[in-house]
Each structure stands twice: as C-alpha cells, then as structure tokens.
Amino acid sequence: MGRFILRRFAMLIPVLVGVSLTAFLILHLAPGDPARLMAGVEASQEDVDMLRHKFGLDRPLPVQYAMFVKGLVTGELMSLRFESPAMEIILPKLKNTLILACASIVVAVVLGVTAGVLSATHRKSWIDYAATILSLFGISMPVFWWGLLLMLLFSVKLMWLPSGGMGTFRHIILPAVVLGTASTGIIARMTRSSMLDVLRQDYITTAAAKGLTRRLVVNRHALRNALIPTVTVVGLQFGQLLAGAVLTETVFTWPGIGRLLVTSILARDLPVVQAALVIIALLFVFVNLAVDILYAVLDPRIRYNG
Amino acid sequence: MADRSQGSLVARRILRNPIAVAGLAIILGYLFIAAFAPHIAPFDPTAQDLSRSFAPISAGNPMGCDEFGRDILSRIIFGARTSLIIQFFSVCIALVIGVFLGALGGYFGGRLDEAIMRVMDVLLAFPGILLALAIVAMLGPDLRNLIIAIGVYSIPQFARITRGSVISVRQNDYVTAARAIGENQSSIILRYVLPNAISPIIIQTTLRMATVLLTAAGLGFLGLGVQPPEPEWGTMLSNARMYLRSAPMVAVFPGLSIMLVVLGFNFFGDGLQDALNPRLKE
C-alpha cells in the first residue's frame, strides 16, 4: 500500500511541471508584448519598459520560468493590483471556494448515488425515467442561468434566502445547490450504469442463490462494487466544481478563487491569474491522487497488484 | 456506421426511446433555426430602438425587447447561429486532433503513448472551463479565439476516449489476423481498428456538443465570449443580469435556449449510448 501511494506520487511530478509550465506559457501565448498586456493599452512606453524590467520579461524564457516557479514556491510572486504577494490574496479565497465546493459535493454525492441506485434497481419503472430525465436536466442546466432563476425565486420573490455574499449557513444554500446540480446528474448517471453493470455479474446471482435478501444483494454485494467507478467520477466532479465556481461565485458574489480569477483577468493582474490556475490545478491533481488511493481501498484487486 | 443492418438496428433503438427522440427533435429544430435565421427572425437582431427599451412581451415581440429595445426573439434566433458555429468548429478541432493523438497512442503504445498521455494529463489538470477561460483571456475575446480555446480544452477528452477504445479493439483477434495476412500498419488502423473503435467517439462527439455550448455561454456570461452587439446567448444573459430585478424576463429566454439545446444533445447522446452499447440491453 505504501509503495502504491509512493508510485502515484512519483507519477505526479511530470504533471506538476507541466501544469506550472502551461500556466507560465499561457502568458506568452498572447499575441504581442506581455508587458504591454499587463500595463494596458493606455500606458506610456516608459511604464511598459519599466514593467518589463521589473518582472524580468526582458530575460530569456527559461530564466523567466525559473523565476516564476521560485516565486510560486516562496510565495514571493507579487500581485500587480494589490501590491501584495499573490498567495496572500489567493489562499483566503481558496478557503471560501473549498467550503462551497465541499458543500456541493456532499449534496451531489448523496442525491446522485441515491438516485442512481434507485434508477438501476427499478430499471424501466417511472422512478428510473424520472431520475434519468431529472439527471439530464441537471447536466444540461447552465449554472449561471440556473443561479439567476433560483435567485429570482428565493431571494427576489420569496425573500427566503440572501442573493449573495457569504456569512451564515443561509448564504451557502443557493450557491451550493446551483453548483452541485450538474454533478448530481452526472454522478446519478454514472452510478446507474455501473450499478446495472454490476447487477449483471455472476457474483450477484451467486449472492441471490445463497438466499440473501434483495436488499443485502443490492446494498452489500452490488453497491460496494458499483461505487468503485463512481469514486473516480466524484473526483473528476470535484474538479468540475472548482471550475464551475468561477460562474457560481460570479452569480452569487461569493468571495472565492473563481471570482478572484475573473476579476484578475479583467484587471490584467497576470501573476494572480497564473498562481490561481496553478493552485486550482494542484488541488485537483491531489484530489485525484486521493481518489486513486480510495480506489485501492475499495478494490482489493488493485491493492495487492499495485 | 459502416454496417447496414447494425446501423438500422441502432436507428430502430433510438426511435423506440422517447428521450432520444425528444433530443433528436430539439437538435433538428435548432439546426433549422440556425440555418434559416434570416428568414425566420422578424427583426434585425442588432437594430436598436431605445423607445422600446424593455418592451414587454407582445404579439410584435413575442419575447419582448432588451435594454436597447432590440427584439429578443430575433437575437435568440441569430444567437443559435453563433452557438452552432462555435460548437461545430470547436468540436471539429478537438475531434480531429484528439482522435489522431488517441489512436496513435492507443495503437502503438510505449513511449509515444506515455508522452501523449502526460501532455493530456497536464491539460486535464485544469478542470472544466478554466483552461478555455485562461486561453481566451490571453488571446482576447472574439469568436475565433473562443473556438480555439474551447477546441483545445476538448482535445484531451477525445484523446482519452479514442485511446481507450483503440486499446480494447486492438486486442481483438481480427487485428492479429490482419497482421497475419500482411496488412500494413496504416491499413490496420484505418480498416480494422478505427471503424470498430468509433462508437464511443460518436457518443462523445454528441455529448461534447452540449458541454461546448455550456462553456461558450459561460465565457460569454463572464464577458469573455463573443462581444456585443453580436447576438450570443451567454453574453445576452450577462447583460440581462444587470436588470434582473426590474426586467427578469429578459434573462429567461437566452438561458432557456441554452438549456434546451444542451438538453437536446444530452438526451440524444444518452439514447445513442444505450443504442450503441448493447451490453446495457437485455
């Protein structure tokens, strides 16, 4: 087991290098002068040159990359907008986003797995059709529009819940539901199909043939196996939630990393954009690592072969 | 589908599935509207008439008017065109590059595969809309850059699906048999592997059409999509948001359009998945 985890860690190294390189290169992907891009169209040539020198944009690319990574690791990478280290701006926002994402994933897993299991065990019944259609609606709902609709209903019309900001438990309800809607649908579909797959296996017949109740066959023998692929999907969905936060946080003015990212892009605060991208990617990669390990806990075949 | 009888079997399964039929109907309606937008739309989608600002729903403006007095129905109809262009071209980019890389890695394996997959892992490490957001933020928001950004961020999905499918097909005896009768590599990939690996790619293409539209609209909503006055659903919604309390109906129709079209592709994709995957059928 220890070896297994170590190996997975080792496999992360090239991905981490790639992630930082991508975030770094995106800046240079832009047509024209990155210094001009940061300074804005109105800035004078002297200001641009000063900025170029200040950020080392006149140095060779590999040197710039090294500086960028160093800035990330030491936390010295400075924000253009706030004159403070980018990390100091990002980390508190990240915490807020994580709170939101965790609330959403809990909603999505509980509702999604339940709907998926019911759908699979009541195949071709009205439960299955209803769950399928609702799931597909959930997957198809544009987050920002869905947010606006719920806000219109619960904040503007009914005035039950606040329309934005962060603070009490009531503040998190709408954003968490909105953000988790698509994931609920996807987890439900995935659970359903892996459950149907498992229910066809011979060992399910074996379990029924020894006289287990239908409930035990489903909850013990089928669910345990069906959850193995679902766990991967949950991991991927966590990433989707981090990304979806960009939109949800904008709708509900939730002070998270997604909103920071958007405002930083619009304000051309590139160091913060890059650092935020790297941080989200890192988080996502580590969540997937955790999922891999969980996978091994659930599936003894991997545990011993890995 | 290369195979007649198998193709008709798939068609029959789809037509027997009410969800898939509903999806197909939505898609066809969408294509029709996008194709004939100038003939259907009652008004010029960019013609302003400030006297009709936020005009309510009426016979003349079945969806009312926006803040500049533009007819919302006409903007929705032309917006379908914009969406379709984005969907089509970005999915094409992703499909061609992704299938090529995935097939290459999956068939030959080894270091080449390892290298391709690591690059894909890096792209996948930026989840969801983020990669597209970053690319479009740097390239500048316009239709072409939007297509590139969304296309690039969809590549890894196609590459992974194709790779997985190719790997499982490659293990079939008919591929070994093809080697035994002396077929060359390219012929094996094109005649034996890809035709049999195509089902998941078709499904992915359909489902991607849905995701891509959501992403484009999301970028539009953040002000990073197609710029006004070009009619685009996400951008329309972004503007409408400012008047949410005074004129909520302006926000309803663009969102509804996005949802309906995305739903259409997801319904159809779901039906296609069932129809092409007989394992799930008894």
Add this chain to the structure above:
Amino acid sequence: MPVLDAENLVKLYPVRTGGLFGGRKALLRAVDGVTLSIERGETLGLVGESGSGKSTVGMLCLGLLEKTSGTIRFLDRPIEDYTGDDARIFRRKAQIVFQNPFASLNPRMIIRDIIGRVLEIHGLAHGRDIGARVGALMREVGLREDQMTRYPHEFSGGQRQRIAIARALASDPELVVLDEPTSALDVSVQAQILNLLQDIQAARGLAYLFISHNLAVIRHASTRAAVMYLGRLVETARKEAIFARPLHPYTQALLSSVPKPFVTDERMEKKIIAGDIPSPLTPPPGCRFHTRCRYSEDRCTKEEPQWREVEPGHFAACHRIGEIEESRTTNPYPEGG
C-alpha cells in the same frame, strides 16, 4: 525438408509486480526452450493446459510475437530473413485460424472483403477476379457463394470458423496454425470443422500446427503430438505411440484424467493429478512437473531432465522413464488438494 523448424524457442515477458517506479520486474517464462518441426502434409498437435505456452508457440512461429531467443526456419530460411518484399511471401505462406470465431473476423467488413483483402494485399487477384476467387474459397469451406456480401454477425459460430479458414486458405499457404480452432464450438459443429480441415489438408497437402487443450481432438486430428507443460515440451511422438504408450508421467496422468464418453467401472478417484498448476512466473526448479508428479524424487526437484529420444521418434523429458515403465499398469493417484 520441414515446412517449419523451430529450435530452442524462448519467449519471456517482463511483468511488473508492484513497487516504486515500476517495481520489481519479474520474467514470465511463457515458452522456455521448445523445439519442434512440421513436415509437409503433416499435422503436429500441440497440447497442454493453461499456462503451458502452447498458443504462444503458435504466435511465435508466425512472427506475430517476437521471440526472445531461438531460431525459427520457415521453408529452410530463418524468419528474420523474410524482410522487405519477402516479408509478403512469409505472410502468404504461413497463416492462422483463431479460437474464437466471434473475435477473429472484423465486424465492420463483409465476407468478400474479409477474404478478398488477402488476395488484394498479395496481388493474387484483381478487380472482378476477386469476387470469383472468394466465391471459390467459400465453396471450398462449405459456404454458399451468395453469402459473401453479408457481415460476420449474420453467421453462426461454425460458419464463421469456416470463413476464418477460407481467409487462411486464400493466400495458398504451406502452413496453417490452428489455434484451438474448435474449442468455442459445440460438439456437432466441431465434428464438421474437424472433417473440413482434414479434407482441406488432403486436397492441398498443407502442414498444420494444431493447438488444443483437448486431448481427444489432438488425437483425432494430428499425425504427431507434442505435450507442453509450463512453457516446456515434456513429450513428443507419433500419435499412435504417444496415446497408446505415453512415457512421461504428465502425459499419462493427463490422458487418464479426461472423462471418457462411455461408462466404465473405473473410478474417477484413481486418475487424478494432485495440486494446482504452478504460476509460469515462478516455475518450480528442476523438473517443472515435480510438484504434482507421483514419481517425483529428490533428483527431480533439482536437475532439469534431459530431452531425449527414448524410442525412435519418441522423445520425452523425465528422469525416471525407465523406472516407472513397470508401474504403469496401476496408476493410483490420490485426490488432489
């Protein structure tokens, strides 16, 4: 001159057994020093249980898997020498039929193309000729010519196997490797295919390498038989000799553990080989069969038995052949565990 002559064939697979950076690499000894040859018009039956490496031998002989070491001569020329244009000749003259007729035909091709591609690739027919030649091949294997525009899934398992045989025959081969050609088929269909293969061989003078786990099929179909166990040959001889007077304890025990389709008073319990087949990852030292052999003694656990000609044309690898000869009449294997 034999059609195929393989000497000291070895195929090792590196296998990961976990750990950091790929972990300890172990070697799976799939085929470990196999020597065999096949003459024109002859069928060599290759029999063994799972893990014996019999299918790997077939793939090695056709160059469909790369051998680790050893030599394979096809029509008196090492197969490595068939390069460039000659590679085609080798592909044309050596063919294969697989076990599972549901996986060995491209489901997206019609029968005319499945068989016709062989003719196209090797330039054996052009344009309209292809259809006519495919038709003739289909008749040869007992199919109707008018079925050639159909897809594989429209045929039964037996018919598909006929299609696979027609494909193998299309390039007019000298050698056909039959890899469990009837194992996926029902008994009644198996009989049809076995007869067909017999007829084809008689008409074309082909050499077959017939691979099967089914001893009765091997006995029926081959002229000579070779028995494999864990990557090694244990015995080979003309079929009359090997089935009437098996010399190796493994062959003996294998023959007696096959349930026969007639009623005897003999009890099943008497005929069993004890224990599990060891993993080819960790084959036992010495004689590979010693862990399950009732005649095993100290020497068998240490020394590898030599491959020797015990009787003319009858080879075996066992330390104790002479000594166990007399006890052959009784064969009291204990129940395995």
Add this chain to the structure above:
Amino acid sequence: MTPPLLSVSNLTVHFHTEAGVVRALEDISFSIAPGEILGLVGETGCGKSVTASCVMRLIPTPPGRIVSGEILFDGRDILSMSDEEVRLMRGRDMAMIFQDPMSSLNPVFTTGFQVGEAIVTHEPSIAREPLRARVLDLFRKVNIADPETSVNRYPHMMSGGMKQRVMIAMALSCGPKLLIADEPTTALDVSIQAQILTLIRRLQREEGSSVLLISHDLGVIASMADRVTVMYAGSIAETARVRDLFDDPQHPYTRGLLGAIPRLDRDQGRLAVIPGTLPNLMNLPQGCKFRERCAEALPVCAEKRPALAEIRPGHEAACHARTGR
C-alpha cells in the same frame, strides 16, 4: 418407490427480447430421486442452464416468462411460492455452483466472508466463533490448503480450481438436499476438472444429496451421472440410465452427438456429422425440431412434435421413429 426430490413437469419458458420471443424451454419434464445424480446434457442454446435457473427461480422476469409448468421440490411447488419462501429455500434446501469460478465470487469480499454469509443467512443467530469454525471446517472438507489463511484471501488471489472449491464449500454450507452444478468444470483445465468432479462425487456420497449436473461434455456426464437427460433446442430428446444411454442411445440426436465426439480410446477415420445447424429458437419449425438434421425422419415428423415416451423401463425418448408409428 420413494417419491422424487425434484420433479419438473411440462415447464415452458419464453424470453421476450428486442428481436422477438425466444422459446427457451418447451414442455420440459424430468425428475431427480433422493441421492441421485442426474446429468443434463446438450449443446449451446438447448436450454439446460435456463432449466437450472428455473429450479432455483433465478430467471429474471422480464425478459423471461414462465409460461406454464410445475416444479415440485420436496412436495412443494416452487413456482407458486412467495418470494420470501423461495429466498429461504435457496442456499438451505438447494444450492448452486456455476460455470465460471472467476466471476461468480464477489471480488471485494474475502472468500471466508462469502462462505460465512451463506451460513449466517439461514442461521442468523450463529455466534462469531462457531461460524468461523464452521467455515474452516467447510474449507477443509473441500480440500483447500491452509484454511486459516485462505479464509482471509480475496478471490483474485486464488486459482480457478481453488475458487471452484470455495463455491462448493459455499453451496454445501447449509447441507442442501439438492445441488445444482451448472457446467462446474467447463472453465477449468483437464487436471483440475478431474479434481473437482471427484470432489463433487465424494461430497455427494457423504452428504447423500441429489445433484443436477449440467454439462455439454458427454465425458463428464458419463463419468458422473446415474441418469442422463439429453436436451435439444429447448426440448428433452431422451432420458435414460447412464449405461443405457451410452450403450444403446435411442434418439437420433443422441446417436449423432455420440458419433461426433473425437475419441481418445480408438481411431476414427472421419467423425460422424450431424448435418445442418440448430433451429432458430425464435422461429421453430413445425413438427420435430430435429427433423431437418435427421436421417431417419418420417413424414409424421414434419407434422407433429414428438412427445417423450417410454421405450423400455426407465428409458424415454421423444422420437416418432422410435415410439410410434
């Protein structure tokens, strides 16, 4: 004469599929006496496995549908039992082992747990220690090496033969009166097959249970069964005591089958062949299902489906050429 333990009469089962109605079983009747091994033999699609699933009432409905018939087990009609009654009977009164030991054990539970579960299901009050002892006992009984370690192993760590032993241990855990073995050795190597068959035979004698042994392999049937039923395309062709069936087969299909097997004990120039292919179960011909492949077919065979009739005591066949004019 003792009453049979299991008697199946006039069982007819259909499957409703996308392509049409598959007539999987048609008017099947047979019985098993206490302590008897009945071999059920036939080729792919003959309905032998469906029959076994019906006896355990494990047919998924839909798509399956039991159209008519009666299955009496120990005097009780299985088809009219409540779901709960059937559940309590499964594993306790009748148990089953399957063809593929690789896939019939749940990969995420230890083998010991899975065997223990079978016991707990029917004896919910059993305590932890006696349960463990029972499981270890069962493992010893089926000759699994090192039971103390083996109970803690996951299925993928065991060989196919060992897994089949675990399946047998599970099946025997509650001392069933009837054991249904559906192709129990088909996925195994010859040498392992012999071990498993011997084990089943020994345990059957020790426990005195009846066995319904399903196989496509006439060799397995000949060496194991007391009586044999031959099935063809969803119907029974012939039933006889094992010696009668192999020494003097009556139905042309049985004869064809025996002639088509390659033999280890003698030379055959060419194998006897049953011409043609199986009829389509969705579109069965009129009259005898075997008629189109039969050398002895009479005019009547095209009109009337032959019924199973006694040719001599204990030997029945469904063939117009044998039973009546």
